[in-house]
Amino acid sequence: MADAIADLDARDPLAPFRAEFQLREGLLYLDGNSLGALPRATAPRIADVVSREWGDGLIGSWLKAEWVSAPQRIGDKIARLLGGRPGEIVAADSTSINIFKALAAAVSLRPDRPVILSERTNFPTDVYMMQGMEAFSGGRLRSRTVDPADVVGALDEEVAVLLLTQVHYKSGLIRDMTAVTRAAHEKGVLVVWDLSHSAGAIEVDLNSANADFAVGCGYKFLNGGPGAPAFIFVAERHQLAARPVLSGWFGHARPFAFEEDYEAVADIGRFLCGTPQVLGLSALECGIDLMLRADMRELRRKSVRLGELFIQCMDERCAEFGFSLVSPRDAARRGSQLSYAHPHAYEMIRALGERQVVGDFRAPDVLRFGLTPLYLRYRDVVEAVEQLRGVCVSGAWDRPEFRERAAVT
Amino acid sequence: MADAIADLDARDPLAPFRAEFQLREGLLYLDGNSLGALPRATAPRIADVVSREWGDGLIGSWLKAEWVSAPQRIGDKIARLLGGRPGEIVAADSTSINIFKALAAAVSLRPDRPVILSERTNFPTDVYMMQGMEAFSGGRLRSRTVDPADVVGALDEEVAVLLLTQVHYKSGLIRDMTAVTRAAHEKGVLVVWDLSHSAGAIEVDLNSANADFAVGCGYKFLNGGPGAPAFIFVAERHQLAARPVLSGWFGHARPFAFEEDYEAVADIGRFLCGTPQVLGLSALECGIDLMLRADMRELRRKSVRLGELFIQCMDERCAEFGFSLVSPRDAARRGSQLSYAHPHAYEMIRALGERQVVGDFRAPDVLRFGLTPLYLRYRDVVEAVEQLRGVCVSGAWDRPEFRERAAVT
Numbered sequence: 125m126a127d128a129i130a131d132l133d134a135r136d137p138l139a140p141f142r143a144e145f146q147l148r149e150g151l152l153y154l155d156g157n158s159l160g161a162l163p164r165a166t167a168p169r170i171a172d173v174v175s176r177e178w179g180d181g182l183i184g185s186w187l188k189a190e191w192v193s194a195p196q197r198i199g200d201k202i203a204r205l206l207g208g209r210p211g212e213i214v215a216a217d218s219t220s221i222n223i224f225k226a227l228a229a230a231v232s233l234r235p236d237r238p239v240i241l242s243e244r245t246n247f248p249t250d251v252y253m254m255q256g257m258e259a260f261s262g263g264r265l266r267s268r269t270v271d272p273a274d275v276v277g278a279l280d281e282e283v284a285v286l287l288l289t290q291v292h293y294k295s296g297l298i299r300d301m302t303a304v305t306r307a308a309h310e311k312g313v314l315v316v317w318d319l320s321h322s323a324g325a326i327e328v329d330l331n332s333a334n335a336d337f338a339v340g341c342g343y344k345f346l347n348g349g350p351g352a353p354a355f356i357f358v359a360e361r362h363q364l365a366a367r368p369v370l371s372g373w374f375g376h377a378r379p380f381a382f383e384e385d386y387e388a389v390a391d392i393g394r395f396l397c398g399t400p401q402v403l404g405l406s407a408l409e410c411g412i413d414l415m416l417r418a419d420m421r422e423l424r425r426k427s428v429r430l431g432e433l434f435i436q437c438m439d440e441r442c443a444e445f446g447f448s449l450v451s452p453r454d455a456a457r458r459g460s461q462l463s464y465a466h467p468h469a470y471e472m473i474r475a476l477g478e479r480q481v482v483g484d485f486r487a488p489d490v491l492r493f494g495l496t497p498l499y500l501r502y503r504d505v506v507e508a509v510e511q512l513r514g515v516c517v518s519g520a521w522d523r524p525e526f527r528e529r530a531a532v533t
Numbered sequence: 534m535a536d537a538i539a540d541l542d543a544r545d546p547l548a549p550f551r552a553e554f555q556l557r558e559g560l561l562y563l564d565g566n567s568l569g570a571l572p573r574a575t576a577p578r579i580a581d582v583v584s585r586e587w588g589d590g591l592i593g594s595w596l597k598a599e600w601v602s603a604p605q606r607i608g609d610k611i612a613r614l615l616g617g618r619p620g621e622i623v624a625a626d627s628t629s630i631n632i633f634k635a636l637a638a639a640v641s642l643r644p645d646r647p648v649i650l651s652e653r654t655n656f657p658t659d660v661y662m663m664q665g666m667e668a669f670s671g672g673r674l675r676s677r678t679v680d681p682a683d684v685v686g687a688l689d690e691e692v693a694v695l696l697l698t699q700v701h702y703k704s705g706l707i708r709d710m711t712a713v714t715r716a717a718h719e720k721g722v723l724v725v726w727d728l729s730h731s732a733g734a735i736e737v738d739l740n741s742a743n744a745d746f747a748v749g750c751g752y753k754f755l756n757g758g759p760g761a762p763a764f765i766f767v768a769e770r771h772q773l774a775a776r777p778v779l780s781g782w783f784g785h786a787r788p789f790a791f792e793e794d795y796e797a798v799a800d801i802g803r804f805l806c807g808t809p810q811v812l813g814l815s816a817l818e819c820g821i822d823l824m825l826r827a828d829m830r831e832l833r834r835k836s837v838r839l840g841e842l843f844i845q846c847m848d849e850r851c852a853e854f855g856f857s858l859v860s861p862r863d864a865a866r867r868g869s870q871l872s873y874a875h876p877h878a879y880e881m882i883r884a885l886g887e888r889q890v891v892g893d894f895r896a897p898d899v900l901r902f903g904l905t906p907l908y909l910r911y912r913d914v915v916e917a918v919e920q921l922r923g924v925c926v927s928g929a930w931d932r933p934e935f936r937e938r939a940a941v942t
Contacts, residue, residue, distance in 0.1 A: 146588040155592045162588035165671055167580065170812070174579055178640035178759055179555040179571035183564045183891060191759055220781030220808025221630060228669060244793055249782035249807065252795040256780030262673050269793070294791075316754035348599055367572060372629030382703075382896045384653060384678070388659040398627025398658065399752070400760035403579070403812040420652070458562030482592060487791050 125506075128331050132433075132494030137419075138426055140195055141498040144414055145347075152481045152508045156319060157461050157494030166410040173406045195353075195374075195396055196406045196415040201412045202346075202355050205420065206319065206338070207329030212357055215342065215405060219320055221370070223253045223287065225395055227355055229366035230285035230314040230337055231257075231265060237284035239311075244269040247293045250318055254287060257360040276304065279311040286313050291330070294486050296451040298326065298459055301333040309334070314362075320344060321402030323355075324415050325460035327424050332356055337362070345460065345496060346415060348408030356395050372397030418498060424523035426497035427460040429454040430505050434462050434493065437509035445516040450490055463492045468521055470529070472512070475521035481511045534915075539797050541842075546828075547762040547835055547859055550907040554756075554822055561890045561917045564901030566730060566870050569756030575819040580848030582815045603814045604762075604783075604805055611755075611764050614829065615728065615747070620801040621766055624751065624814060628729055628763040630779070630872060631748040634804055635765055636694055638665075638775035639746055640674060643693035650687055650722075651696045653678040654703070685713065688720040691789060695722050699737070700730035700868030703895050705860040707735065707868055708873045712744040718743070723771075729753060732764075733824050734869035739766055746771070749751040755824060757817030765804050773799060781806030792862050835906035836869040839914055842873050843902065846918035850865045859899055872901045875892055876906065877930055879938070882919070884930035890920045 133139060145161045147153065153161060177189040184191045192489040197211035204214070207345040218224070240254045246269070256296065256360060264265050270278045279286065286308050290299050301317060308315045317338040322328050324345030330338060342352030355406040368388055373379045377389045388394035431457060438447060450463040466472060466489060483493040493508070513519050543550060556562065556568045560572060586598040595601045595779055604748070608622035615622070625631070636649060648662045655678070663676040679687045688695065689906060695717050699708050709724060717724045726747040731737050733754030745768050751761030767775065782788045783805040786798040797803035801897060841864060859872040875881060875898060882894040892902045924930050 131777055146584065147588060159587075159592045159595075161591065162583065167588070170583055171580055174571065174576045174758070174816070175555065177611070177636070178568075179576070180557060182562060183568045183569065183893065184886075185759070186568075210915065212578045217626070217630065218781065218810075220783075220807035221626065221779065224779060232669075248788075248791050248793070249693065250793075251787065251793065252782055254782045255795045256778045259780075260641075260669075260778040262670070263673050349583070350594070351808045351814075354807070355812070367665075367667040367668055370630065370633060371661045371668075372627065373661055374629075376657070379657075381702070382657050384657070384660065386657075386664045396762070398629035399760045401627075401813050403816055404810050405760075407812055408582070414904045440660055477593075482562060484592065487789070529740075 128509050129502050129506055136426065136502070137422055138344060138497055139501070141220040141418060142501065145499045147499060150480055152504050152511070154493040154495070154500070154508055155484050156496035156499070157325070157344050157349060158409065158484050160345060160496065161499055163410050163414050165414065166407050167348065169227055169410050170403065170407055173403060176434065187314055188447065191402050194402065195400050198409050198412060199355060199392065202323070202381050202418060203408055204416060206323060206357070207331050209360060209391050211329065213355050214392050214395055215353045215355045215408060216400060217354060217422065219318070219339055219341045220249045220253055222319065222354050222356040223250055223316065225310065225370055226316040226337040226339055227254065227257055228314060228369035229289060229358065229362065232286035232366050233314060234312070235360065237282055238419065239266050239268050239283045240285055241275070241278055241283045242269050242287040242410070243272045243275050245272055245294070246287070246289055247318065247320065250289060251288055271328055275418055276307045279308055283311065283313045285316060287316045287318065289320065294450065294490055294492065295463055296459040296461040298457050301335065301364045304480065305333050305335055307361065321459050321461065325427065327420050335359060340471060342408045342411070342490070346408065347411035347514070349411070351352055351404065352408045353404045354400055358392060358395060363392060363394070368394050369396045374398060374400065384529055418456055422498045427495050428455040430495040430497060430500060430502065431455055431458060431462055434495070434505045434509060439462070441509055441513045442516060458507040460495045461492060462495065462498070463490045464465055465489045466491060471521040471526040475515045476511060477509045481508045534561055538911050538915055544909070545835065547906055550827060551910065555906045556908060559889055561913050561920070563902040563904070563917055564891045564893050565592050565905035565908070566734070566753050567893050568752055568759060569754060569820065570908055572756055572819050573759065575816050576821065576830060578819050579816055579924045582812060600809065600811045603811065605802065606815055607818050607821060608764060608801065610825060611732070613825060615766070616740050617733060617766050618740065618769060619799050621803055622764050623801050624762045624764045624817060625809060626763060628727070628748055628750045629658045629662055631765040632659055632696065632725065632727065632764050633666065634777060635725040635746040635748055635773050636663065636666055636765065637778035639694035640773065641723070641775050642723060642771060646691055646693035647673065647675050649674060649676050649694055649696065650684070651678050652681045652684050653760055654681055654701070655696070655698055656702045656727065656729065659698060663696060665810055667800070669894070672827070685716045686938055688717055690697050690720065691723045692720065694725060696725045696727065697730065698727040700735065702730055703859065703869040703899055704872055705868040709868050710744065714742050714744055730870065734836065736829050744768060751817045751820070755817065756820035757822070758813065760813065761817045762810055763811045767801060767804055772801060772803070777803050779806045783807060784811065789905060811898050831923065832906045836904050837902040838850065838862040839909060839911065840867060840871055840907060842911055843904070843914045843918065846915055847868045847873070850918055850922045851925060863920065869904045869906070870901060871904065872899045874898045875900060880930040880935040881924055882922045883935040885920060888920045888924070890917045
């Protein structure tokens with residue numbers, strides 16, 4: 125086995141990318157789906173933005189360093205990763221805020237339909253944003269969540285917009301974007317796709333799926349840094365019809381004319397709101413630039429192999445410890461992550477942490493491992509499972525301090 | 534005169550602060566009200582956040598480096614500058630987004646009143662956010678703007694909330710926060726104060742003015758860096774009654790329990806939405822920490838003196854060139870900036886830029902100069918006016934390339 129693994133790593137066409145990241149040797153980081161690792165290019169770039177662009181260039185850098193167009197420039201780069209056209213994505217604000225923008229835009233295109241639909245187990249912030257919008261609408265809009273299996277069946281003439289996450293944050297299950305979008309469109313329903321666990325993780329082709337709206341996260345597989353700006357995609361055909369609800373000055377047709385009335389710019393820029401967050405955008409761009417150098421098909425191929433190897437190791441080495449695979453066993457239906465349920469998931473994640481294996485816990489009982497093909501090696505996966513076995517065999521997880529819950533896990 | 538100026542600088546108790554900023558010698562930067570200068574402490578701090586906290590600490594830094602509580606920690610520091618109590622401010626998102634949060638919260642407290650009131654010449658994004666909210670409300674809310682002098686008279690039983698900027702972005706005129714708030718409360722109207730040109734510029738005491746809500750900008754007088762996170766103040770007495778409309782997971786009572794329904798945390802944290810922008814917050818904190826070391830009364834005293842010196846120099850050296858003072862001549866009614874109208878304001882600002890004097894242009898005809906007592910010297914003000922005189926005497930502003938308008942000015 126060890127030889128076969130060494131061989132996989134030796135023949136891995138993506139192996140050189142690992143050196144592009146700052147990663148402590150000995151650390152097995154399987155949490156890049158929560159916070160991506162630091163690209164080596166980022167620190168010097170940020171130092172330059174701070175000292176030269178801000179410190180020396182001051183206000184002039186809005187034009188000279190092209191800060192003012194960073195949301196569009198970086199958006200266009202993200203579009204290349206996701207099958208969007210130039211001018212269909214901007215990078216700005218948080219995923220939650222962008223969900224609000226996309227839902228409001230969709231609702232404005234379906235004024236006679238009161239329902240915003242999602243699945244009950246969607247990532248919480250998605251549903252929370254729907255609920256906030258409902259509460260604010262004064263009875264005009266209703267947030268409705270259904271069981272995951274009932275989503276397509278719940279599409280009807282009452283539904284204005286469906287909000288779905290393409291790759292489920294907990295199970296890794298992939299939704300078929302093309303099929304769901306088609307089913308929604310047949311009922312006149314628009315769809316907002318949350319790509320937080322898709323972007324940089326699986327192949328996405330927004331326009332061939334005929335997507336309407338999408339949002340996604342910059343700090344996971346895109347390696348944009350903690351709290352990186354998120355992004356929003358609005359298909360060209362919807363841009364001019366949708367009036368932004370978060371209508372800030374950066375979305376105005378002439379922001380620096382300081383006019384009294386809002387007039388949305390006639391392009392994707394109308395989905396900007398306040399002043400762009402330059403430091404965060406600059407770090408995000410480093411992550412995107414690195415991702416653009418990788419072949420996405422190759423990335424997906426390696427992601428699938430890493431997942432299959434992880435499952436094989438779990439089957440062979442941890443079968444007796446009561447783990448059950450939450451993610452689909454069929455790689456075609458699974459994103460770039462693997463989740464196992466276990467009654468002591470929380471303590472085990474903490475015990476693994478002590479052994480330099482970083483995964484994460486998702487309530488109530490899930491161990492979640494992110495597979496990031498840019499910097500993870502096949503041998504890392506084997507070693508991580510071996511450490512998990514060690515934790516189980518030794519009972520090392522069964523310590524009182526591991527049971528204490530922290531605020532963030 | 535030169536001796537008197539040198540003497541002012543020599544006796545300036547704030548003079549040592551200038552060395553805390555990276556500022557090119559010879560540059561006369563009178564635009565710190567648009568983008569504050571770079572504190573020397575910021576670059577090493579950001580380098581540490583990137584390389585050690587993110588690069589080495591990875592996901593664990595949410596707890597170990599206290600990223601997760603940064604919005605509250607920094608908010609509490611901002612509260613010390615503005616007369617807020619601990620737990621009344623969070624740093625997050627942009628000013629525009631925070632305006633939306635504050636307006637929505639205020640409106641939820643006055644459900645039977647349809648009007649959001651402001652003045653016509655408020656900073657555009659303030660009014661634009663009102664207009665977006667009106668459009669989304671489906672007829673429930675109306676955005677109304679009146680002439681600046683008519684604001685108090687327009688307060689009536691229809692008005693839910695008044696949105697005002699304390700220091701006007703163009704004229705620098707200070708609104709009396711206590712008096713306006715009292716007049717509004719007498720009519721049952723809540724007030725949202727935009728402190729973008731107040732925070733770090735003048736003495737503000739939110740609670741002694743009985744303020745309800747406030748928002749403000751991190752990248753102007755607070756020196757938080759380009760596109761720095763903004764802040765939102767919600768008086769303790771309103772926090773639990775106001776349901777957030779932008780109800781993202783970071784405002785949930787238990788964000789990491791991943792519950793299905795939104796439950797706002799029972800404190801200022803409910804005005805957070807998505808994942809905090811760690812890089813931007815870290816830079817902002819450096820600016821705030823520096824500001825906290827200065828005595829705000831001393832800051833205001835110097836700001837007034839800088840302004841009076843500027844006006845005196847303009848009166849003595851530029852009287853014949855057709856400038857008219859837009860800002861109040863009475864220092865007590867003026868923020869930390871000075872504006873002059875001139876038919877060729879745009880070209881003059883550009884000509885000044887070539888001479889290393891940075892001010893900014895505000896449409897249609899205003900030259901605006903920010904007075905930042907932490908890093909501006911009395912002699913800088915004298916020299917800036919002397920350069921303006923030079924531009925006028927020589928006619929150096931009258932060049933075709935200075936007439937071409939750029940996207941950002």
